[in-house]
Amino acid sequence: MALESDTLADTARRFSEAIRAERQSTLEALAAERQAVVEIIKTLRQETARRRKAASGRFVFGMLLGATAGALTVYFANQRASEETRLGLTAQAPAHRATLADRFKQALDAGRQAAQSREEELWERYRRQVSEALQPPPPEPEEPLF
Secondary structure (H helix, E strand, C coil): CCHHHHHHHHHHHHHHHHHHHHHHHHHHHHHHHHHHHEEEEEEEEHHHHHHHHHHHHHHHHHHHHHHHHHHHHHHHHHHCCHHEEEEEECCCCCCCCCHHHHHHHHHHHHHHHHHHHHHHEEEEEEEEHHHHHHCCCCCCCCCCCC
């Protein structure tokens, strides 16, 4: 019985050593994977920072290009003859031209009229639908019995 117990103890010891070795290799593999993930995250952060910096550079370049194009457009659109500029003459607005307040009132009136006509149109449609709903259905033609 001592021999069996020694064999059993020896087997248990070897099994325990195998489990410890497997555990150690698993822990080492997990540590290696963790390190790889940390490196990937670090690389992704660097790439994100590089792209952000490149995008902000393109944005600033676009803003400058747009501002320059806008300034040139305004300059060329508002250029006056040199004599008119030198004398400081400006074109006078015709007397029949409406002021901003008049144009605002006209726009309000047009909006009111459009709203009123749309309201009338909707009421008319509502009345038509109600009258159609209240009408009895047309009688069905009678079929001969034979």
